[in-house]
């Protein structure tokens with residue numbers, strides 16, 4: 001039976017008119033590591049000009065807010081540091097709630113993470129011999145075996161364990177690289193324990209902090225990852241836009257489970273400036289702006305013509321409503337073959 005609220009959804013006007021604040025993921029959305037993503041800066045500047053406020057929300061714990069704002073400026077996006085919310089800030093805020101002022105916290109991460117702890121009145125230490133009451137773990141490229149060993153010793157001695165985020169990977173121009181979740185997994189394997197709390201997306205704390213700070217009434221989460229940005233939006237009861245400039249491929253999107261399906265999808269951030277077509281559910285499939293998809297016997301059969309992104313919208317609508325999400329994609333005709341090839345399906 002079709003869902004009463006099928007996704008992806010349409011919008012009568014541009015998303016900038018329907019939502020007051022965009023809660024933007026950074027890596028894979030605005031930039032790839034330090035390289036600008038084409039069209040992103042112009043789209044964000046246009047969104048601001050249209051009256052939408054921007055909040056930059058990152059699971060990355062390796063930079064402080066002013067550094068993130070400076071990096072945004074280098075890729076062409078003017079941002080005030082107060083518009084930046086990092087998982088390191090959220091982790092420090094959580095530890096300040098749980099521990100007495102001046103308590104020692106073992107940092108497995110960079111100086112940015114240590115600086116956030118100092119700012120909330122905690123004492124950042126680097127050795128388990130300093131008797132830390134907690135371990136905070138956030139990504140930095142400098143983390144090696146020695147830091148993981150200190151964390152293992154402290155956690156085995158009973159320290160509270162907070163992770164900035166659980167991302168298995170982050171995107172790079174050379175493909176996905178090991179993220180904080182991969183390093184957390186090493187410590188989990190060594191200790192037989194899991195972190196007591198993970199603050200980053202898809203967990204609610206970072207997201208709640210962004211909504212609280214911005215005072216958003218109708219926030220729109222914008223991200224490139226299904227298992228952090230989109231699942232986090234759904235966990236926070238927020239609408240979401242998935243952009244295909246980061247780690248998620250069209251095939252991943254079609255196969256997404258119910259907790260990881262965005263409201264809207266777009267090739268890049270220009271999707272925030274546009275109205276979105278509404279896919280229509282039809283018996284056994286879906287249609288979207290010139291395309292028809294039929295789910296049958298383990299196949300999603302695409303026919304018609306139009307823009308490749310609308311073909312993807314029709315494929316997602318069909319896979320998410322009547323399909324299993326694991327079907328083979330079959331193209332009917334040269335236009336459909338071209339769209340399927342363009343989407344790398």
Ligand SMILES: [Mg+2]
Pocket residue numbers: 025026027028029223224225246
């Ligand atoms: Mg991302």
